[in-house]
Amino acid sequence: MRNVILFFVINIIVVVGFFAALSMKTPWVGFAVAFGVWLIYLWKTTDH
Numbered sequence: 001m002r003n004v005i006l007f008f009v010i011n012i013i014v015v016v017g018f019f020a021a022l023s024m025k026t027p028w029v030g031f032a033v034a035f036g037v038w039l040i041y042l043w044k045t046t047d048h
Helices: 002-023 028-045
Strands: none
């Protein structure tokens, strides 16, 4: 259940990052935030 809630919170952050990237002159900062949050989520939730 914790992972599902965390998944939805991560999705909100990622969407905000992508929308911010649409309005920036250099969108790489928004893309870095969005993909970085996804990578951290995947790293924390997978068994390694």
